[in-house]
Amino acid sequence: MMPESLRQALCSALISWADDELLLGHRDSEWTGLGPIIEADIALSSMAQDEMGHALAWYELAHSLGAPDPDRLVFERGPEAYRNATLLELPRGDWAFCLLRHYLFDMAEWVRLEAWRQIPWEPWSDLAERITREEKYHLLHDRTWLERLAFGTEESRHRLQGALIDLWPHALGLWEAPEGEDLLVQAGWITGSDQLQARWEAEVRAYLGGLGLQIPDVPPRAGGRYGRHTEHLAPLLEAMQLVYRSIPGAKW
């Protein structure tokens, strides 16, 4: 039998990460029908489904540990109860912003999955293993676009650099430790966010530097993992939860 404090910390870690995936999937889906060309539109829409699929899988794992079921977690929580990093709630922006956010997140997911594959609990490590396969493509997709935007035209380069300035503090916020993480680290379950951040930053700084981009020297925008969000989350949830909340408890 697992101690209650440990169980809660596991749920908190899973839900934080699932919230990130869900909101990224939602923002991706806002490009459906509006992508720059139909092929890119379809590819990104498909990735939106992937991210929402990952979210569902992590919510279900948390549910198996006693958290509410995924529908209730997604549709019944208000902004203050969401545990995502603010990076994922920012509105969809332009194509450079979308692809750069994706890369920053997918790289973080990659580093995290690498660590999670070692977790001494099979349902968790197996899931990390399976999701890694999809992330391999996501990173290939993101990098293919970023390299073309970085070395495309003056405008594409300018937009990409601008997006990096806007995104960077929020991307650092990805590594704010969720509630109870120290307990999981002590128990040997997971690698601490600070260590993962160091791995992520080494990778991301080298890559973006190679694209000729300047990374701003700013502090992280933290708080998301504790419910302190930007003004952009509430309207997103309002749109996402509208149908569910119209007839609470209905079976569709």
Added chain:
Amino acid sequence: MARAGWKFNPYHHRIPEALERARHPVPPADTEWPVWEVFRQPERGEPHVHVGSVHAPDAQMALVLAKEQFSRREPCVQLWVVRAEAIFATPYEDADIFEPALDRTYRLAAGYKVRPRINQAASSSEEPSS
């Protein structure tokens, strides 16, 4: 650190924005991307089969985009992309060159009665070896 004069597009502006675009269509760009024909191989050793085409500025982007267009539902171990302009075709007007003028049924394998022998070989190999 937000740039001056740059605003996020909130979600609920999507539909009006799309309608606005439809009312004022952008003229076709002179930078339209070339077409790449896509071939999917369902498993190793099988032929690569033509499944459609994508627009892309170069081969890597063509492969990245083709992956989501053509391998989401079907099995795939490899994709090929080929510039459409690198493919040469016979004209349909000359399709009669493929019609045999005389009896060429001897070229068809249908005359060979091998099925009974295949069945026989299959059933004998299924018997447990003692």
